[in-house]
Amino acid sequence: MTLASVQSRIDAALAAAGRSAGAARLIAVSKQQPLDRVEAALIAGHRLFGENRVQEAAGKWPDLRTRYSGVELHLLGPLQSNKVNQALGLFDAIQSLDRPSLAQKLASAVQKRGHCPMLFVQVNTGEEPQKSGVIPDNADAFIQQCRSMDLTISGLMVIPPLDEEPTLHFALLAKIAERNGIGELSMGMSADFETAARMGATYVRVGSAIFGDRAQS
Ligand SMILES: *Cc1c(COP(=O)(O)O)cnc(C)c1O
Numbered sequence: 001m002t003l004a005s006v007q008s009r010i011d012a013a014l015a016a017a018g019r020s021a022g023a024a025r026l027i028a029v030s031k032q033q034p035l036d037r038v039e040a041a042l043i044a045g046h047r048l049f050g051e052n053r054v055q056e057a058a059g060k061w062p063d064l065r066t067r068y069s070g071v072e073l074h075l076l077g078p079l080q081s082n083k084v085n086q087a088l089g090l091f092d093a094i095q096s097l098d099r100p101s102l103a104q105k106l107a108s109a110v111q112k113r114g115h116c117p118m119l120f121v122q123v124n125t126g127e128e129p130q131k132s133g134v135i136p137d138n139a140d141a142f143i144q145q146c147r148s149m150d151l152t153i154s155g156l157m158v159i160p161p162l163d164e165e166p167t168l169h170f171a172l173l174a175k176i177a178e179r180n181g182i183g184e185l186s187m188g189m190s191a192d193f194e195t196a197a198r199m200g201a202t203y204v205r206v207g208s209a210i211f212g213d214r215a216q217s
Pocket of ligand 1: 029031052076077159189190191205206207208209
């Protein structure tokens with residue numbers, strides 16, 4: 001696939017579900033991709049990107065941002081507390097808020113800066129031990145806790161278990177968002193972004209379907 005064909009599949013899925021055009025924004029996931037592929041997307045006019053690691057993003061995006069205006073960058077991977085300040089300097093959104101200690105670090109760093117990125121709470125809907133995210137039973141309390149620290153939670157993010165039908169996980173994420181008054185849903189990757197777009201995603205995160213296979217790290 002190409003960036004343009006992924007975008008047109010999203011448009012078609014939104015239309016089929018009776019959702020408005022542009023209701024789900026495409027995050028091009030550029031982690032572990034050769035720079036020329038990322039630049040091709042920038043040259044084609046795409047501006048919304050996702051990265052998994054602070055260090056990797058720090059190595060490429062400050063330079064790319066000087067050459068392409070209007071870039072919006074989302075952190076999708078786990079954030080270590082000692083990298084919070086660096087992350088705040090790099091990212092417009094953090095989609096992996098997953099624990100009280102991180103919320104606390106963010107809250108105090110944000111207060112010093114006077115500026116907060118868009119925040120998403122990651123929910124581990126499959127309750128997989130190896131995966132980050134709050135489990136569904138703890139989501140409401142965690143969201144409340146973040147709000148009590150004056151953090152605005154804009155959205156929820158999910159990575160469903162690899163071997164399971166994603167629809168149940170997407171539906172569960174939407175339900176948790178709705179009961180907490182949260183508007184943004186980050187769900188759907190290369191294998192299931194059309195399903196996610198039909199089911200209410202406001203952000204889909206697509207890497208390999210746009211850029212091809214990643215370099216192994
Ligand atoms: C890598 C990654 C993606 C993109 O995965 P693809 O299968 O290449 O589309 C999306 N979301 C997160 C959190 C990721 O780590």
